[in-house]
Amino acid sequence: MSTKTMIIAKNLVKKYEEITAVDGISFVINRGECYGFLGPNGAGKTTTMKIINCMSPLTSGNVLVCERHVKTKPREIKALTGVVPQEENLDPDLTVFKNLLVYARYFEVPSNEAESRVEELINFLNLSEKIDSHINELSGGMKRRLLIARALINNPEILILDEPTTGLDPQVRHMIWQKLRQLKKNGITMLLTTHYMEEASQLCDRIAIMDKGKILIEGNPVTLVEEKIGKEVLELRINNAMENELLQKLNRFEFTHDRVGDTLYMFSRDGRELLQYLVSNDYPLVLHRPATLEDLFLKLTGRGLRE
Amino acid sequence: MKSIFKVPDISFRAYRVWQRNRDSYKRFYKANLIGSLGEPVMFLFGMGLGIGGYLASMEGVSYIQFIASGIIMVTAMYSATFECTFGSYTRMMGQKTYDGILATPLTVGDIVMGDILWGATKSLISGGIMLAIIIIAGLMKGPVIFIIPILMLIFLVGLMFASMAMIATALSPSYEFFSYYFTLTLTPMFFFSGVFFPLEKFPLIIKGISYLLPLTYAVNISRSLVTENFSYIALSGFPLLLALTIILVIVAVNMIEKRVVK
Ligand SMILES: Nc1ncnc2c1ncn2[C@@H]1O[C@H](COP(=O)(O)OP(=O)(O)OP(=O)(O)O)[C@@H](O)[C@H]1O
Ligand SMILES: [Mg+2]
Numbered sequence: 001m002s003t004k005t006m007i008i009a010k011n012l013v014k015k016y017e018e019i020t021a022v023d024g025i026s027f028v029i030n031r032g033e034c035y036g037f038l039g040p041n042g043a044g045k046t047t048t049m050k051i052i053n054c055m056s057p058l059t060s061g062n063v064l065v066c067e068r069h070v071k072t073k074p075r076e077i078k079a080l081t082g083v084v085p086q087e088e089n090l091d092p093d094l095t096v097f098k099n100l101l102v103y104a105r106y107f108e109v110p111s112n113e114a115e116s117r118v119e120e121l122i123n124f125l126n127l128s129e130k131i132d133s134h135i136n137e138l139s140g141g142m143k144r145r146l147l148i149a150r151a152l153i154n155n156p157e158i159l160i161l162d163e164p165t166t167g168l169d170p171q172v173r174h175m176i177w178q179k180l181r182q183l184k185k186n187g188i189t190m191l192l193t194t195h196y197m198e199e200a201s202q203l204c205d206r207i208a209i210m211d212k213g214k215i216l217i218e219g220n221p222v223t224l225v226e227e228k229i230g231k232e233v234l235e236l237r238i239n240n241a242m243e244n245e246l247l248q249k250l251n252r253f254e255f256t257h258d259r260v261g262d263t264l265y266m267f268s269r270d271g272r273e274l275l276q277y278l279v280s281n282d283y284p285l286v287l288h289r290p291a292t293l294e295d296l297f298l299k300l301t302g303r304g305l306r307e
Numbered sequence: 308m309k310s311i312f313k314v315p316d317i318s319f320r321a322y323r324v325w326q327r328n329r330d331s332y333k334r335f336y337k338a339n340l341i342g343s344l345g346e347p348v349m350f351l352f353g354m355g356l357g358i359g360g361y362l363a364s365m366e367g368v369s370y371i372q373f374i375a376s377g378i379i380m381v382t383a384m385y386s387a388t389f390e391c392t393f394g395s396y397t398r399m400m401g402q403k404t405y406d407g408i409l410a411t412p413l414t415v416g417d418i419v420m421g422d423i424l425w426g427a428t429k430s431l432i433s434g435g436i437m438l439a440i441i442i443i444a445g446l447m448k449g450p451v452i453f454i455i456p457i458l459m460l461i462f463l464v465g466l467m468f469a470s471m472a473m474i475a476t477a478l479s480p481s482y483e484f485f486s487y488y489f490t491l492t493l494t495p496m497f498f499f500s501g502v503f504f505p506l507e508k509f510p511l512i513i514k515g516i517s518y519l520l521p522l523t524y525a526v527n528i529s530r531s532l533v534t535e536n537f538s539y540i541a542l543s544g545f546p547l548l549l550a551l552t553i554i555l556v557i558v559a560v561n562m563i564e565k566r567v568v569k
């Protein structure tokens with residue numbers, strides 16, 4: 001396999017009875033790229049992942065993975081893919097070691113290779129001490145690491161990570177990021193969903209922000225934020241009346257703004273002068289910070305709760 | 308309706324699922340064996356010697372010998388059924404083992420076939436031990452070579468009831484459902500397949516029903532092989548059971564697929 005594109009999805013639609021979970025999305029994922037799907041709960045991220053991995057049949061559209069059609073070559077596609085599912089499904093009847101060994105057999109890894117591969121992966125994810133433990137004796141972080149080890153058992157070309165660090169402490173999260181970056185260096189193609197914007201910024205070459213089954217925007221996270229939001233954000237805790245008065249005085253500065261509850265957000269490409277003005281005029285400035293993916297995410301998907 | 312008879316995608320990889328089940332069984336096999344052998348052994352000797360004490364013979368053989376051949380089949384039936392109801396349901400729903408396997412090159416067909424083969428293997432283990440007990444107790448009167456077809460029969464009965472159980476699993480909303488399944492399908496077979504009494508003396512209607520129960524054919528074959536009363540007619544049940552098993556496997560795969568692939 002030497003082609004540049006790894007996954008091509010065209011007009012992908014997935015309906016569950018009355019719900020349309022994925023509503024006509026198209027995207028292309030390149031070899032060696034880390035591509036992130038972001039979006040509120042129920043946006044259709046997991047569904048998209050499941051279709052790519054042939055776990056869930058699509059309603060209409062076309063998905064090619066490694067030049068194979070998901071409808072006709074599911075066994076081949078699954079042989080090339082590793083999956084860390086959103087919902088933990090380790091085998092509670094087996095030990096850590098056996099979990100991986102049994103999985104190696106599903107992929108027909110030759111038995112003399114399988115054991116050394118299992119040990120290698122257990123070391124890679126720092127689980128050696130738990131090698132003979134049963135799954136119910138592991139912490140959440142260990143389970144997630146084991147899921148990642150399991151997803152790597154077949155040396156996959158594509159690694160699908162559905163919220164790999166949700167609910168984990170910062171130490172484990174950073175460790176997982178390290179490992180994922182290392183894998184990426186070795187050329188693996190990664191698909192990642194996450195609710196942590198920092199994680200997406202750290203790992204993804206490109207992201208797609210989804211909502212209600214559609215892709216709202218796609219691109220490099222840094223470029224997107226710069227284009228759509230700016231470089232800096234100023235947060236002010238002021239009421240509506242003060243806001244109107246202030247905005248009139250700020251005519252000469254270039255910025256966009258957004259009010260949420262008691263806070264006024266001001267997005268700017270170069271906020272230094274604006275900041276000076278606000279500070280010298282004693283406005284109740286709460287925060288001056290770089291613009292982030294989270295600003296973009298909230299701008300696009302709104303601030304209302306989803307579920 | 309057509310979709311439940313669709314030709315399933317089953318490969319040699321079913322064996323991988325069988326291996327997974329064997330590996331997890333190694334941990335619990337003692338409790339498991341006592342659970343599946345305790346009852347049939349008690350039935351054999353309790354009823355065989357208890358009722359047998361009042362009866363001179365049943366169809367020309369001693370009562371304990373009469374029921375021995377049937378009890379082997381009952382043992383096989385229950386072992387496969389327990390495995391592919393409670394066992395498979397737990398793997399499918401509670402533990403999400405099926406979801407985990409479906410992310411690998413295996414298909415639903417491989418998983419279901421693997422579970423069915425494993426259910427039949429458990430029949431072979433417990434049915435085989437029952438057969439050994441019966442041989443040791445001197446109740447096996449057929450030629451020694453008949454051990455081979457008896458073991459084949461045990462395995463076939465295991466496959467058949469495992470597939471039937473998988474269908475129940477596909478339909479089951481919860482564990483409670485299985486108590487209906489046991490009461491409405493296994494218990495009638497237990498009583499009306501000629502395990503404990505010859506069917507000839509039953510009223511016509513029950514006799515009619517008993518010929519609709521697959522266990523009846525299995526018991527007839529088993530009895531023909533275990534006792535002195537060998538009969539070719541009984542053996543004609545073999546292809547019947549085989550055909551039924553194939554249909555049940557196909558339906559089971561399609562129904563589980565509907566349940567797990569969304
Ligand atoms: N098996 C199913 N049956 C019916 N509806 C489903 C099923 N799975 C998902 N859905 C629906 O499809 C929509 C998209 O779900 P999906 O799991 O893809 O969202 P998500 O983006 O992964 O959300 P989250 O961030 O909460 O994981 C939701 O409305 C969900 O209720
Ligand atoms: Mg999800």
